[in-house]
Amino acid sequence: MDIEQQIRTVQVTRYVTPLREGGSLPAIVEADDEFMYVLKFRGAGQGIKALIAELISGEIARLLGFRVPEIVFIELDEAFGRTEPDEEIQDLLRASEGVNLGLHYLSGAITFDALVTTIDETLASQVVWLDSLITNVDRTPRNTNMLMWHKQLWLIDHGASLYFHHAWQNWEEQAKRPFAQIKDHVLLPQATELEKVDADFKAILTPERIQTIVDLIPTEWLITIESPFETAQEHRQAYAQFLNTRIAHSETFIREAQHARKALI
Structure with a gap:
């Protein structure tokens, strides 16, 4: 790809x-x-x-x-x-x-409601895997941050993800940690295909592709905010390293999600 x-x-x-x-x-x-x-x-x-x-x-x-x-x-x-x-x-x-x-702006879109719309197990597993990777705390039944538009599921509002970067404390270790908040994920009960999704998604998210994405961050943003890095490029590389490390250790957040799902059912 x-x-x-x-x-x-x-x-x-x-x-x-x-x-x-x-x-x-x-x-x-x-x-x-x-x-x-x-x-x-x-x-x-x-x-x-x-x-x-x-x-x-x-x-x-x-x-x-x-x-x-x-x-x-x-x-x-x-x-x-x-x-x-x-x-x-x-x-x-x-x-x-x-x-x-x-x-x-998706005009006419409606908020996803798990009580109204059923998501298949593969798609549910894919969303849970993504949110475990990016440590997204904002996909709960109270606030799903998903929309239904033209009968398709759309993902929105990821500003609360990657919360490690608000302090940059022990971020290398944080990259290897499970994501405990996955227990509150709205699609966790349907997420039965995490291991298959893991193999598929890890094949897509190569270091080169992660680099392409972090290189999109405007230099203007990176030099404006406080950070422990001397240059914008070092700052970008830290994001890439966090994500690549997390992808390499995905079994950690998969196990956490599987244990949390068993606790629910």
Whole structure:
């Protein structure tokens, strides 16, 4: 499987409406390509680190064959927020000048509900494997972060994944650890095919492909946030090393998921 990773850059032309979910205040915006996007602001909540997690995790998911809304870089210029009457939003826009992240807006999509829609065992296992790899704490029955759009399952909102990078403490060891929070995953009861999925996904996620994905992280983001690394490239390499180590030790998070599933059933 050859991949060509390319992220388009668009300019915001119209702020449509805020999505008042949690503390991050993402928004629906229109861009100069006339498409609508869910804009994730660099000046909100966990800031740029959430955007990095969204970018890396979303593109890994796409590479593995999941349906993920197109991810774009969204430029927000200084003048954009001047006419915004809401002071909270105006402050957010001012703090987010520069490169932000957007996901194509899936108009008419509905939130996935496990009580309404049945997911087959292979797809459930694939999602559980992905979330164990990227340490995604945000795929629970309370907040599935999955959508049904045109009768297909779409994965969204990966900003809470890769939480090790908020401190970078013992990150090499964290890469080898199980993911205990998988016990709360909404699809864990159906995830019976983890070992088969493991073999398939490890064959796809080669170090070269992981490198292609982490190389997408804008230098502007990496030099803006605090980190223990001297250069943006060292910072990218740390993400690649974390992911490659975790993939190499996938049996650890698979066992954790299997034990958690047995406890449920």
